[in-house]
Amino acid sequence: MGRLDPSLISGLAVFEGLAAMDLERIVGQARSLRIAKDQPVFEQEQEAHSFFLLLDGHVRVVKSTPDGQEVTVRYISPGELMGIAHALGRATYPANAIAAVDCVALAWPSRLWTAFASDYPSFGASTYKAVGSRLQDAHTRVIEMATEQVEQRVAHALLKLVKQAGRKTDEGILIDFPITRQNIAEMTGTTLFTVSRLLSAWEDLDLVKGGRQKVTVVAPHQLLLIAEGRAQKS
Amino acid sequence: MGRLDPSLISGLAVFEGLAAMDLERIVGQARSLRIAKDQPVFEQEQEAHSFFLLLDGHVRVVKSTPDGQEVTVRYISPGELMGIAHALGRATYPANAIAAVDCVALAWPSRLWTAFASDYPSFGASTYKAVGSRLQDAHTRVIEMATEQVEQRVAHALLKLVKQAGRKTDEGILIDFPITRQNIAEMTGTTLFTVSRLLSAWEDLDLVKGGRQKVTVVAPHQLLLIAEGRAQKS
DNA sequence: TGTGCGATTTGCGCTGGCGCAAATTGGTCG
DNA sequence: CGACCAATTTGCGCCAGCGCAAATCGCACA
Structure with missing residues (x-):
């Protein structure tokens, strides 16, 4: 040793x-x-x-x-x-x-x-x-699960990951470990299908960039608007 | 003093x-x-x-x-x-x-x-x-919110209240303080309407007995079946 | 006993998000 | 370089649960 x-x-x-x-x-x-x-x-x-x-x-x-x-x-x-x-x-x-x-x-x-x-x-x-x-975090999680829509929860989860394990690349901020849609679904209490749809939609808006077992956040600020429920629906 | x-x-x-x-x-x-x-x-x-x-x-x-x-x-x-x-x-x-x-x-x-x-x-x-x-409890809450249907969550919430503040009466076990449908909704991340409907349904099945700002659990065991998702749909 | 207010119930319509299946993609390993 | 496999995407149908409104109920207080 x-x-x-x-x-x-x-x-x-x-x-x-x-x-x-x-x-x-x-x-x-x-x-x-x-x-x-x-x-x-x-x-x-x-x-x-x-x-x-x-x-x-x-x-x-x-x-x-x-x-x-x-x-x-x-x-x-x-x-x-x-x-x-x-x-x-x-x-x-x-x-x-x-x-x-x-x-x-x-x-x-x-x-x-x-x-x-x-x-x-x-x-x-x-x-x-x-x-x-951690108790705080857990309570925050409970609040989020109780009051937010899936879209907001996924946005929050991504932002949390970015803050915790974001690595700057030339395309945006990359989550620094392999993460699947399924993983994100398990963080937010939804299904991998719904996560996939959301990420696809956000990719169309150039908020994030997807990839196999990876996510790059391009526009954290926009994502925050979604997370807070302040995003205007198109 | x-x-x-x-x-x-x-x-x-x-x-x-x-x-x-x-x-x-x-x-x-x-x-x-x-x-x-x-x-x-x-x-x-x-x-x-x-x-x-x-x-x-x-x-x-x-x-x-x-x-x-x-x-x-x-x-x-x-x-x-x-x-x-x-x-x-x-x-x-x-x-x-x-x-x-x-x-x-x-x-x-x-x-x-x-x-x-x-x-x-x-x-x-x-x-x-x-x-x-408490951290345990909070995590349990998160799990419940993430994986259970509203019906199960409400059943779990009632059982928790019964365990914590149940008082035996001749009709069943009464929650020992005033509690509104709205309160229960806030515990389970749903709306007072949905809680009301669930309680009404359960009252029809003689699982609980409702009342203004009060709930009496008549059949805890049946309720547990619902909470665990093991209840047979009629 | 009457009045008023907050709590509760219930009907109705709608939709966010799930479930499944099939197609597609991207990476890995021989 | 090609085959294989896991991850992802996407179309389609459905329904649990929400939101609103209206009616009703029950308690407390005068």
Whole structure:
């Protein structure tokens, strides 16, 4: 197992306010791992043996319903914690986490979480803050699902992806990992057909540019108008 | 201001594992207050000066969208904390909290939150666990909104209310506070018309019994079948 | 007991979005 | 370079659920 370069991670929000020595002690107890594209990082109902810090790549968090439908809860970007079931008082993971691309992550035994949180208060505080903002996100999702039309929800989802994982290209802003219409549908509670139709329509208006397993947002501002329900119908 | 009887609250989950003395110290710093029906406990965007423990009554937590629609996030029952924005790293309340009936609550200045959590670890732990379970709830809501039909969502909402605030009567289980069709609609992301139609239909089947600002569930098990999508269409 | 208002019900028409199927496209791998 | 397969597009039909309006009901208060 190779040595980790602390400079890679010293700037992360999770470790904000930690002394270099403490940081090293924490990181020193981690094991690093690679997850190949489409492989699970952890699985729903599985015992939550570890929690993770994503260093590189993108991970899709999906919940499966008893009858086989899937709902994408969120995408994890580098620098974010995942699998912190333990911090929420859970013994098992609440969802499946699947690598959207080849990923690199650090993993700690769940057991260490409590120790870290009490030994390094700023670590505990920042993770709880993270949990708080996830609760916010979840509530926002609920509001959106309850009050917005599919078109607005898909627009919001795209904008969220752009903000979180947008990479500037000469055509616009590209979502930096493979994403299918089906994936977008699972984020917004609709069907891949409807997403496809919407993207086609937007492509006609030069708001986005589609592609196989990819989406490029050309006119984020226009998209925002749609997301807010302020777009004029043609 | 009257003295509080510690025995009223010593059994609450929030204070689980606290020594009697610590409990008294915490409660001693609270101010108790009454909130009249339909009055706000706190309001969205307002600075989060206090956090609360509901002792008696029921509080509806509602988020308003910019365009005036409202979504009910949850109902608070006696024994639950509310307004813990501070614990989530927020400076303002994320929603409106309105007394569904006359209520009694304890209030502490938000500033004390951090002190309590570090001085009494079990207080911190149990509240974080509460936050965790709210995150769970929120995710469940998202899943429901994304995958279920309106009929199932309304059934789920009713069952949740029954579990949380059901009172047994000779006709069935009554939701123990005034609740309108509009309220149920705001919980499930639909319209009061649709809720009314569903309740009427269920009343014809003797699954529930309606009334002005009230609902009595007669056949919870049948309702569960509907909620799970396992009910046979007539 | 009467009055007034908010809550509820119900009819009617409409449409956003789903479901299915078939065609097409684009990438990958031998 | 060609075959194969997954992803995507698109046409078509349908219906769950919304929006509105009108009627009714039930409670609270004078």
